[in-house]
Amino acid sequence: MKLNGKHVILSFVLFVFGYLIAVGYQHTSFFNDTEEITDEEWDRTFHYRQQLIDLEARNQTLQQDINDLRLDLMKMEENFSNEQQTLTEAVELKQTLQAYVGELNIEGEGIFLSLKDQNFVPSEENVNDYIVHDYHIQLVLNELYSAGAEAIAINGQRIYADSHVVCVGPVISVDGKSYPAPFEIEAIGNKDTLMNSLTLAQGVIDELVNDQIEVEYKQMNQIVMEHN
Template identity: 40%
Template sequence: MRGKTVIFSIVMLVLGFLISFSYQYTKQHQADVIRTEQWKKEYSLKSQLTTQEKANQKLEKELYSLQSKVQATESNLKNEKEQYFNVLEDVEKYRMFTGEIGAKGKGVKVSLEDASYIPSGQNVNNYIVHESHIFHVINELFISGASAVSINGQRITHQSYIHCNGPVVTVDGVQHPAPFVISAIGDPAVLIPALNIAGGVVDQLTSDHISMTIEKTDIRMNPLLRNKD
């Protein structure tokens, strides 16, 4: 009986050991499985993160490339816009020079009159305004930057024909009596000194006995009148 008890005790001890070992093994195995799964999950996440970072870097390069193209396009458009407005500005200036459009702005008025006194026995032609005097004033105004010029309200251009016929002056076929008022749109601070420069227009016309006055004023001009067929 006692032998059976000892054997039973040994069997129970061995069984307990096996159960304990199996439990510990199972627990350790499950822990290893969990760690393996966690490692696999972490590795997968790290791989996905690395892949995403590479994709982000590629997208950043593409974005930078597109931004560079956009900036280049904007710069080109800006240059084209500036060139376009420069062309428009040049066209407007040309149309103003040719008298095709009306004009207004600050400028000067230069009035030319025949001499108020003619000494006895002197040639009258030496004391009246001639086309050369008018040309002299107009040329100086254009050279000094005038954008538009008129005589007695009639617009003129660089190609206008001016002819003196006694007391009247004919401008492109239209006769004008004295006084001759030459209006010019431009910077008065430039035009007036240019006319008054020593040995310039004022001095030369004064020596020719021509009465000349210069006035700074706002000016408005109509378009050049053209003959219609």
Template identity: 40%
Template sequence: MKVNGKHVVLSFVCLVLGFIISYSYQLTQEEDNKGTDKQWERDYSIRETLIKTEERTLELQQELQKKQEEVSLIEEELAEGEQLLFNLVEDVEKLRMYTGKVKVQGRGVEVTLSDASYVPSQENVNNYIVHESHVFNVMNELFISGAAAVAINGQRITKNSYIICNGPVITIDGNQFPAPFVISAIGDPEVLIPALNILGGVKDQLVADNITVKMIEKETIILEPVIQ
């Protein structure tokens, strides 16, 4: 069997071509493996970063919630402090009002006590005029019924006030006033007037003592402070 040069060359070419194809395939496989390893490393790194980010986000959320709770507690304490301060200021204003230190204004009632217009002959005139006990009864009933401030003929009544009867006049804190006696009280008229009108109460007693009683509701009563 003869082997000519062409066959040898062709065989050699085929051998070289086969070697090249085999080498290229192996090289490609190695590159693919390397690429797969790098991709896996990138994916792993991204997952690790994502996990760490989520953990940090959770920590920050928990820290934020804690701070918000602290802020809420501080706001509650401030609100309680403001309410306490408001209550103290309100109490001080009430005390100043009760002691007659400040001018007050509001709705209320006006009760006028007048001597009897007619005194029968042979009767004691003292039984037909207003005495300090009558004024006291009206004033006390008004305070008991919730009056915030009371004045008699414009004279503000305080815890230190005194009332003395001197015949046809009464003396309030050293100032004399003749009848009629106008007792002004700041408070709820729907409470004060019924309290005076209760059956057998203050008004009935005054009428029984021959005192003329007039009561009116006032939308605005202004009581000046006590002059020291």
């Protein structure tokens, strides 16, 4: 068959059209495949992103819980510290009170006094006017307590608020225990204050001397009183 020019042109047009259709189909298939892959990746990315958001929210919650726990711990430590301080103060107060009431030993500075009967008694005088009586000792005790004495002992026996000092013949009875002269009195407290109080003009020491009592006294840097 003889082909003319029209047939050649028509054939060329059909070839080009077919080529364009094939290329267009391949191009369309490529973009469809690309869109499908992109959707899968987007879904996966969205899933991971959502997980990350959830983890960040959970992390913030845990961090807040940690901060709350730290705050509670700080409050507990503060309360414990206050309770510990209160307990320490209570123990110290208890020990101080126990020392004052004689349940524990007590020590500190203070003064020492010795009261003795007069050695020389004129024959025409009454001997009772030359010996130590309970009111002499009570006079000293009252003055010491007024001057701030923290603890007092007579011949080593602690004196308390309810103690009794009485004369029993030639001896002094302290809470039922008898002691002969000399009567040694120790007092714990500010030694200067105690001494100044006793040695005031026309004070306790002068009164004792006027009553013919032999008095010795001195300051002490350290006095230890054992509990009775």
